[in-house]
Amino acid sequence: MNRTVRWLRNGLALLLLLALAAGAAWVIVQSRPRPPQVTQTSPLPTPTGRPLQPTPVPSPTPVLAATAAPIPRCSLSAASVTALPRAPSDAYVFSEPQVVLTHTAAIRSASWLPDSQRVLITRDFPQQPQEYVDILNVETQEVTPYAERHAFNAKPVWLNTASAVAYTDLAADQRIVLRLSHGVDVQPEEVVGDLASSHWAVSPDGRQVAFFSKAMEGQPQIVDRVQGQRWTLPFALPRLSQEQLYALGQSEPWQPYRAAWHPTGNQVAFYNNTGFYLGDLLREQVCEVDLGTKGSRLWALNAI
DSSP states (O other): HHHHHHHHHHHHHHHHHHHHHHHHHHHHHHSSSOOOOOOOOOOOBBBSSOOOOOOOOOOOOOOOOOOOOOOBOOOOOOOOOOOOOOOOOGGOOOOOOOOOOOOSSSEEEEETTTTTEEEEEEOOOOSSSSSEEEETTTTTOOEEEEEEEEEOOOOOOOTTTEEEEEEEOOOOOEEEEEEEEEEEOOOOOEEEOOSSOOOEETTTTEEEEEESSSSSSOOOEEEETTTEEEEESSSOOOOOHHHHHHHHOSSSSSOOEEEEETTTTTTTEESSSSOEEETTTTEEEEEEOOBBBSSSOOOOSSOO
């Protein structure tokens, strides 16, 4: 009897404990709900087996507006030109060519000197990006050296009033400079030390140089080597972005301006793949010369 009562008591206690445990478990589950599971997905593999990375969105390329105000078109009138007398072609007699200079690398002729006996030439260094700047006397075959420079596509210029050669060179710090040499025995003079390119122009009297600096590629400048003065012309030329050049039909990138001086010395032509502009130095004004179109806007490669 006592065993039966004891067994019943133990059984009731066990059932009570199980019920309490079950209730406690139910309370825990209800009071602390299980957070939802987040499924982590791996990047999709590419055909090469590498995961795809998010493609950065490129920032829009800024479109450079023209730095100058709209430039008016030039009003050019056809001037009457008096034809100079010319000898007929059969009046010229050419002798047999003769060798006046030999060299192991390229020789280039820049220009005749006013005496029609000497020639300004450049000679390449063999296997090096350097060249000589010399004066060759075709009668005596004498070569007078004037400079050694980094090879450029711009020709040196003889300044007769200064008895010197003006030429472009590359400085040790990679600046493009304009130098003036009176001969190899004299230290060359640095006329301009911050050229935007190797292109510049000398006035007919040899005193002034028209150029563009690295800091002001759109504004032409003049330096007077005699007076030692340098000034900026009061007008700016366009510097166009690639998108603006595409609109003109140009596929090449923007190129630095070149210059060509008028024989009167009062005007300078500035040109590149943007257009052809004529600067009046007396009025300090500029206008644009319309070169026409042929599938795209035409532009000058060279002007003299």
